[in-house]
Amino acid sequence: METLSLLAGGFAVAMTPLNIGLLLMGCFVGTLLGALPGLGPVNGVAVLIPLTFAFGFDPTSSMILLSAVYFGCMYGGRISSILLNIPGDEPAIMTTLDGYPMAVQGQAANALAISGVASFVGATIAVIGLSLFAPLLARAAIHFGPADYFALYILAFATIGGIAGVDPRKTLLSALIGLLLATVGIDPISGVPRYTFENYHLFDGIEPIVALVGLFAISEILMLLEKTVKDRTKAIPVGSWLPQWGVIWKTRWAMLRGSGVGFVAGVLPGAGASLGSFMAYVTEKQTSNKKGTFGKGDPRGVAAPESGNNAAAGGALIPMLSLGVPGSGTTAVLLAMLISLNVQPGPLLFERQPELVWGLVASLYMANIALLVLNLPMIGVFTRLMMTPTWALMPIVAAVTFVGVYGISNSVFDLEMMVFFGVLGYLLRKLDVSLVPLVLGLLLGGDMERNLRRAMSISDGDWGILIASPISITLYIMTAGFLILSVWLAVRDHKQAQAERMTEG
Amino acid sequence: MFFQRLISAKLGAAMVTATALTLTAAPATATECIAPSNPGGGWDFTCRTIGRILTELDLVDGNVQVTNMPGGVGAVTFAMVASERPADAELIVATSTVGITQIAQGRYPAPLDSMRYLAMLGADVGVIAVDDESPIQSLAELNEIMVNDPTSIVTAGSSGAGGWDHIRLLMVADAAGLENLSDLRWVQFDGGTDAVTQMMGGQIDVVSTDMGEIAGFVESGDIRILAALSDEPIPAFPDIPTAASQGIDVTGYNWRGLYTGGEVTDEEYAAWVEKLETLYNSEEWQTAATESGLVPIWRGGDEFETFVREQAQIMEDISRDIGIIQ
Numbered sequence: 001m002e003t004l005s006l007l008a009g010g011f012a013v014a015m016t017p018l019n020i021g022l023l024l025m026g027c028f029v030g031t032l033l034g035a036l037p038g039l040g041p042v043n044g045v046a047v048l049i050p051l052t053f054a055f056g057f058d059p060t061s062s063m064i065l066l067s068a069v070y071f072g073c074m075y076g077g078r079i080s081s082i083l084l085n086i087p088g089d090e091p092a093i094m095t096t097l098d099g100y101p102m103a104v105q106g107q108a109a110n111a112l113a114i115s116g117v118a119s120f121v122g123a124t125i126a127v128i129g130l131s132l133f134a135p136l137l138a139r140a141a142i143h144f145g146p147a148d149y150f151a152l153y154i155l156a157f158a159t160i161g162g163i164a165g166v167d168p169r170k171t172l173l174s175a176l177i178g179l180l181l182a183t184v185g186i187d188p189i190s191g192v193p194r195y196t197f198e199n200y201h202l203f204d205g206i207e208p209i210v211a212l213v214g215l216f217a218i219s220e221i222l223m224l225l226e227k228t229v230k231d232r233t234k235a236i237p238v239g240s241w242l243p244q245w246g247v248i249w250k251t252r253w254a255m256l257r258g259s260g261v262g263f264v265a266g267v268l269p270g271a272g273a274s275l276g277s278f279m280a281y282v283t284e285k286q287t288s289n290k291k292g293t294f295g296k297g298d299p300r301g302v303a304a305p306e307s308g309n310n311a312a313a314g315g316a317l318i319p320m321l322s323l324g325v326p327g328s329g330t331t332a333v334l335l336a337m338l339i340s341l342n343v344q345p346g347p348l349l350f351e352r353q354p355e356l357v358w359g360l361v362a363s364l365y366m367a368n369i370a371l372l373v374l375n376l377p378m379i380g381v382f383t384r385l386m387m388t389p390t391w392a393l394m395p396i397v398a399a400v401t402f403v404g405v406y407g408i409s410n411s412v413f414d415l416e417m418m419v420f421f422g423v424l425g426y427l428l429r430k431l432d433v434s435l436v437p438l439v440l441g442l443l444l445g446g447d448m449e450r451n452l453r454r455a456m457s458i459s460d461g462d463w464g465i466l467i468a469s470p471i472s473i474t475l476y477i478m479t480a481g482f483l484i485l486s487v488w489l490a491v492r493d494h495k496q497a498q499a500e501r502m503t504e505g
Numbered sequence: 506m507f508f509q510r511l512i513s514a515k516l517g518a519a520m521v522t523a524t525a526l527t528l529t530a531a532p533a534t535a536t537e538c539i540a541p542s543n544p545g546g547g548w549d550f551t552c553r554t555i556g557r558i559l560t561e562l563d564l565v566d567g568n569v570q571v572t573n574m575p576g577g578v579g580a581v582t583f584a585m586v587a588s589e590r591p592a593d594a595e596l597i598v599a600t601s602t603v604g605i606t607q608i609a610q611g612r613y614p615a616p617l618d619s620m621r622y623l624a625m626l627g628a629d630v631g632v633i634a635v636d637d638e639s640p641i642q643s644l645a646e647l648n649e650i651m652v653n654d655p656t657s658i659v660t661a662g663s664s665g666a667g668g669w670d671h672i673r674l675l676m677v678a679d680a681a682g683l684e685n686l687s688d689l690r691w692v693q694f695d696g697g698t699d700a701v702t703q704m705m706g707g708q709i710d711v712v713s714t715d716m717g718e719i720a721g722f723v724e725s726g727d728i729r730i731l732a733a734l735s736d737e738p739i740p741a742f743p744d745i746p747t748a749a750s751q752g753i754d755v756t757g758y759n760w761r762g763l764y765t766g767g768e769v770t771d772e773e774y775a776a777w778v779e780k781l782e783t784l785y786n787s788e789e790w791q792t793a794a795t796e797s798g799l800v801p802i803w804r805g806g807d808e809f810e811t812f813v814r815e816q817a818q819i820m821e822d823i824s825r826d827i828g829i830i831q
Contacts, residue, residue, distance in 0.1 A: 200580045200614070
């Protein structure tokens, strides 16, 4: 009951004209960014962060805008997956497996409708879960000591390794670069400057927002500058926009299963939506692939990962808001923004700033409905916008990022830093190194180190404190379980692939 | 096609340059207040509030331009003023105990006396707090533990070792008679709120930090304040005893104030101190300071210069005692 009245208060916050306007804009921009191949949720949110600073929105409105973009990206990512066979963003990779074959078979309208509805189901279940579980976790979080937070960060890094299709060595490399960069600046515990090279601009450490905008937005501009026009594949013509409702209804169980699996994957700190859609697809294939139709255009193969990635996106907000530990790359970016706005997420956020938390939750309910409306009848608009030529899009992105970052602190050094990170991001992407572990390393590394050292100060140097509480022990067991599961999955996939090669050969 | 894209990129860049130029352009004669940090936070508040009230009271011509110049916990601004604008009497810079700590520990590129310190206009009062269920009931009991069995308790606050939260607790321990100050365990958290949350969760025993940030916990009864490190009781909490009233003569203000360049003339310096005193006595400042959790306190001119020097000396001594500096 308490939750319901808090939620009602949240709707009052979310219903102001400014917030509704930002919400609708966020949904539209988000869907578009998700649909454009390459520009994913992290890039999308990173591009818009400087803008929220420039307009001076309060933390609640900024969060509403950026979360709407985040959710919108999750909806939009599927459009190019299905029509172009190019995932609009990382979590939409799994949707290409059955979505594109469906489109080829002339079922594009069905695939788009199923994925739209699945996104709605997944996101709605996640938001309900968020309203129910986040306050509970926040209440439990007061018992989290430094050693427990350290264990939580270990779990976060372990789950990144579980993302499919990424070379684990490159993931590790990326995470280590992030951790290394996190040590730059005055060490807050001892007050000693580290890796600052006598440059006072580096004393405050690397400003995460600047690094993020560089890594994602600037590197994206560089990537697209390099690409030639011929990369742009022709979209499959959709024909009729009217889906068959019977087909959608048949995928209802796949949607619910996908939502459940995705939600749990999202709540785990670290991996987020990519893991959510991957796990949802794998689980659905395990349960339903009796006739071997998966990968050849099975509607359930579209429904499961789409509900999974949307549920994970919502779930990832839970640890971010209640523990201050992000559940995914995008929530890590949102976390950095909240901290820049002097809002400290964590157990006390729910008590201290209920209007922010519940205003955000309420606006997510509204965003889901807005997105469903945007994504079913208006799908044609996005399909056409998806074809926006790069030469028109990229200068806008460039202008927004430079003006925005300069506007935060009037610092030319920040601009140089942003360009440096842009080039770094570009080089790493050329080497197929995922940037998400780097971002998590950069954002979480400092806290992870400090919590380890706090635990050591408390115990006076006794390492035993790390496994002295039931919370940390539970978290380590989950970490071990997760690592074993991902190794097992990798080995099994490898064997299956080998077996298939044997039979084919 | 590639050519076309190149042109667009150049257009974008030109747009950015144009916007950047308009952002930095400002009349050269206007009074400027530099907050050596990003927007938000204490120094930014000092500049924006004082700048606004200076204009409202017609103490300056036109608006005060507030510039954010983050870097090196104030060091970037300090270096710039020392080298480029030491005689610019239209420039004031926000500072606080945090900045003086950095100088005392040799982390700024120029010494303390390269600037002229104008005034402090308000302060957050340091307090020493325990959990409401803690067996420690009074400052005397805490002092007894700190002196006789310093390794048995864990203390914490929002600054690192050698930061102001740590140093003012050590000033209390020193006054109580603790011989070896580095025996006391200190844990850093990212803010007083975090430290108090951890204390409520039972991870640490004592918190030393600013009252402003943790006042909510005192009102809700979650924590108990053993002592306020101020001359007079905090106006909002008159029942909380000061350390001095319990026989420990220590004050630990986290004051907010301003400095100007070291080559500003005596007349210009005196004019600023006078303007700031008028501002301090105004209803506008008293309200603004109280609303943001500060206790209005005035120290200006020579009195303030002496105060800053003494505080820096104490910080330097304690930092040396606990091995933060050589």
